[in-house]
Amino acid sequence: MEFFRSHVLVCSGVNCSFRGSRSVRAALVEEIRAQGLDKEVRVIETGCFGLCEAGPVMVIYPEAVHYCRVVPDDVKEIVEEHLRKGRIVDRLLYKGEAQVKGVQTWRQIDFYSRQKRVVLRNCGLIDPDSIDEYIAREGYEALGRALRMQPMEVIQAVKDSGLRGRGGAGFPTGLKWDFTARAAGDQKYLICNADEGEPGTFKDRLILEGDPHSVIEGMAIAAYAIGASKGFIYFRGEYKLSIDRLTHALEQARAYGLLGKNIFDSGFSFDIEIKVGAGAYVCGEETALINSMEGKRGEPRFKPPYPASVGLWGKPTCVNNVETLANIPSIIRQGADWFRSIGTAKCPGTKVFTLTGNINNAGLIEVPMGITLREVVYDIGGGIPHGRAFKMAQTGGTSGGCLPEALLDVPMDIDSLATAGSALGSGALMIMDDSHCIIDVVKCFLQFFRHESCGQCTPCREGTQRLYELVDKISRMEATEKDVELIRRLARTMEDASLCALGQTAPFPVLTTMRFFPEEYEAHIVHGMCPAGVCAAASQIA
Amino acid sequence: MKMKSLDELKKLREKAQETIRLREQEEGTKIVVGMGTCGIAAGAREVMLALVDELQKKNLKDVVVTQTGCAGLCEKEPLVDVIRPGEPKITYGYMTAEKARSMVTSHIVNGQVIGEYVIAREDSGD
Numbered sequence: 001m002e003f004f005r006s007h008v009l010v011c012s013g014v015n016c017s018f019r020g021s022r023s024v025r026a027a028l029v030e031e032i033r034a035q036g037l038d039k040e041v042r043v044i045e046t047g048c049f050g051l052c053e054a055g056p057v058m059v060i061y062p063e064a065v066h067y068c069r070v071v072p073d074d075v076k077e078i079v080e081e082h083l084r085k086g087r088i089v090d091r092l093l094y095k096g097e098a099q100v101k102g103v104q105t106w107r108q109i110d111f112y113s114r115q116k117r118v119v120l121r122n123c124g125l126i127d128p129d130s131i132d133e134y135i136a137r138e139g140y141e142a143l144g145r146a147l148r149m150q151p152m153e154v155i156q157a158v159k160d161s162g163l164r165g166r167g168g169a170g171f172p173t174g175l176k177w178d179f180t181a182r183a184a185g186d187q188k189y190l191i192c193n194a195d196e197g198e199p200g201t202f203k204d205r206l207i208l209e210g211d212p213h214s215v216i217e218g219m220a221i222a223a224y225a226i227g228a229s230k231g232f233i234y235f236r237g238e239y240k241l242s243i244d245r246l247t248h249a250l251e252q253a254r255a256y257g258l259l260g261k262n263i264f265d266s267g268f269s270f271d272i273e274i275k276v277g278a279g280a281y282v283c284g285e286e287t288a289l290i291n292s293m294e295g296k297r298g299e300p301r302f303k304p305p306y307p308a309s310v311g312l313w314g315k316p317t318c319v320n321n322v323e324t325l326a327n328i329p330s331i332i333r334q335g336a337d338w339f340r341s342i343g344t345a346k347c348p349g350t351k352v353f354t355l356t357g358n359i360n361n362a363g364l365i366e367v368p369m370g371i372t373l374r375e376v377v378y379d380i381g382g383g384i385p386h387g388r389a390f391k392m393a394q395t396g397g398t399s400g401g402c403l404p405e406a407l408l409d410v411p412m413d414i415d416s417l418a419t420a421g422s423a424l425g426s427g428a429l430m431i432m433d434d435s436h437c438i439i440d441v442v443k444c445f446l447q448f449f450r451h452e453s454c455g456q457c458t459p460c461r462e463g464t465q466r467l468y469e470l471v472d473k474i475s476r477m478e479a480t481e482k483d484v485e486l487i488r489r490l491a492r493t494m495e496d497a498s499l500c501a502l503g504q505t506a507p508f509p510v511l512t513t514m515r516f517f518p519e520e521y522e523a524h525i526v527h528g529m530c531p532a533g534v535c536a537a538a539s540q541i542a
Numbered sequence: 543m544k545m546k547s548l549d550e551l552k553k554l555r556e557k558a559q560e561t562i563r564l565r566e567q568e569e570g571t572k573i574v575v576g577m578g579t580c581g582i583a584a585g586a587r588e589v590m591l592a593l594v595d596e597l598q599k600k601n602l603k604d605v606v607v608t609q610t611g612c613a614g615l616c617e618k619e620p621l622v623d624v625i626r627p628g629e630p631k632i633t634y635g636y637m638t639a640e641k642a643r644s645m646v647t648s649h650i651v652n653g654q655v656i657g658e659y660v661i662a663r664e665d666s667g668d
């Protein structure tokens with residue numbers, strides 16, 4: 001085997017790609033060849049490192065030097081100075097807001113050193129197009145071991161781990177598998193939900209881009225446990241790179257006999273088919289997703305029956321999120337006790353968050369469940385840029401809640417966030433500074449819901465529209481106390497009577513902000529002013 | 543090739559691990575070659591290529607080779623530092639491809655510093 005003294009890992013995650021990492025990579029390969037170093041230095045495309053805000057990101061081993069915002073024009077200097085002469089290019093190093101000197105290796109950057117990587121353990125480290133590199137990181141070992149266990153033992157191991165679904169609802173994964181395994185019927189299906197329609201969420205996409213085999217392996221183990229011989233990955237249509245990577249990974253896994261007939265000579269056969277959605281938010285809801293796969297309108301079904309008993313084409317079906325499945329190989333390999341040693345008692349393990357908005361280190365992070373919001377915002381996120389003040393953190397996506405500064409010490413896990421009046425959801429974490437107006441932000445969310453409501457049930461179809469109009473009225477300083485009362489009543493109706501969680505949770509952002517930022521509602525309604533100066537400006541123009 | 547057992551997977555894994563070891567190790571022996579203009583002029587690139595080749599031949603996976611700039615000892619170039627965990631840093635001077643190869647055998651494999659090539663020693667602590 002060829003030996004290279006240095007590996008240059010160039011991020012090919014979607015965020016860095018948008019910032020031109022492809023041309024950086026091309027320039028690098030060219031320059032390395034031109035300087036005659038191509039026998040010593042290997043260039044590897046890898047998945048998201050996480051620090052997308054500083055992209056395009058590049059890491060050079062063995063030193064593990066981390067370069068930020070690399071453009072093609074920097075390439076010559078990197079090759080000449082770093083790769084040829086071993087001199088670090090200081091100007092491209094990561095610098096925190098208060099730091100004068102750059103930090104050399106990624107391991108020393110707070111953003112990375114404070115994370116706990118289980119799901120993202122291979123992202124930014126391996127070449128996602130190489131099954132061998134995945135195998136080098138203990139890949140497919142868990143599948144081999146699971147196939148030597150009884151399916152019920154595999155389910156028990158997942159139950160013992162305490163893993164809960166990472167797609168939003170937080171349902172215990174082992175229990176869901178158990179229901180599907182016990183459901184009557186010979187034909188069962190497994191679906192990996194990669195629809196990821198939540199605004200501000202891109203974790204599933206980056207997991208699939210950065211480590212596709214971890215999801216395939218997790219799926220094969222899940223399928224064995226529940227007794228499914230066929231699996232599907234339902235992709236969001238826009239996720240082209242994820243789809244390409246996964247297609248390639250499926251081919252490699254089949255070539256190694258890790259998918260297909262008689263895997264590891266165990267008698268178990270399983271394969272995966274890709275389905276591509278058309279980009280409706282509601283199609284991420286598992287029964288709407290199933291309808292869409294059957295060629296029907298993407299509208300949620302009544303539950304019960306749950307998919308575990310009556311799912312795809314009427315057969316027992318288990319629907320799991322990408323991140324949930326990507327946790328499985330590590331749980332089987334390292335055991336339930338190890339998994340339970342991370343996170344909290346009721347919410348073991350880690351959570352992948354997409355950190356966006358007014359935050360210095362925006363990107364993709366993985367932290368133990370139960371870490372405080374403050375640690376995420378200030379220690380990992382590097383604080384709020386431009387010296388502005390933290391105003392709120394929206395957790396759990398559009399249907400989550402907006403937490404004020406007073407709640408910065410809330411632990412980030414499913415139960416604590418629910419108790420605090422928000423949600424963990426799928427891991428969207430949007431930080432907003434004091435230039436934002438609460439009313440304006442909530443209006444944006446409601447605009448999203450009224451657009452995405454599938455229209456099947458009246459409380460959601462009409463409710464999302466009326467809710468939007470009422471909040472719009474507040475932003476135009478035309479609302480009265482009566483409208484606030486109307487919002488509360490409407491919210492209750494929607495929560496009680498909507499068919500699916502879209503309508504049931506749509507009022508959430510209004511209700512939580514009325515609770516946490518009453519003064520801002522009061523300012524708009526009673527005093528006719530917008531403290532952040534956002535609505536006032538807009539209404540003056542209008 | 544279709545994998546039939548965990549043993550076959552393990553064999554493949556051991557082979558594949560060599561490819562990525564460079565990215566995983568945080569502590570191991572480090573060989574640093576001076577690659578300033580002076581070093582390159584004195585033949586540092588040949589020294590480095592010889593080191594990489596020798597390490598590969600001897601299958602020494604835990605050793606990394608990196609470079610550094612001019613250390614201010616230009617007349618003694620090519621310079622090579624060897625840093626082994628818990629041992630003082632050893633600096634060799636006037637290196638050649640030939641000397642580099644014997645250094646690998648003696649110092650890296652057998653732990654025997656080649657005294658006659660050494661131009662400096664310092665404690666790893668500082």
Ligand SMILES: Cc1cc2nc3c(=O)[nH]c(=O)nc-3n(C[C@H](O)[C@H](O)[C@H](O)COP(=O)(O)O)c2cc1C
Nearest residue numbers: 165166167193195196197284285286320321324501
């Ligand atoms: C409106 C709506 C959108 C949803 N979108 C997604 C999604 O994009 N991805 C996802 O995994 N789950 C989504 N869910 C949750 C799924 O219905 C389902 O609970 C989840 O896929 C189960 O996987 P888990 O148990 O592994 O979390 C959505 C739910 C609702 C109500």
Ligand code: FES
Nearest residue numbers: 011013016048052
């Ligand atoms: S996409 Fe490159 S660091 Fe996230």
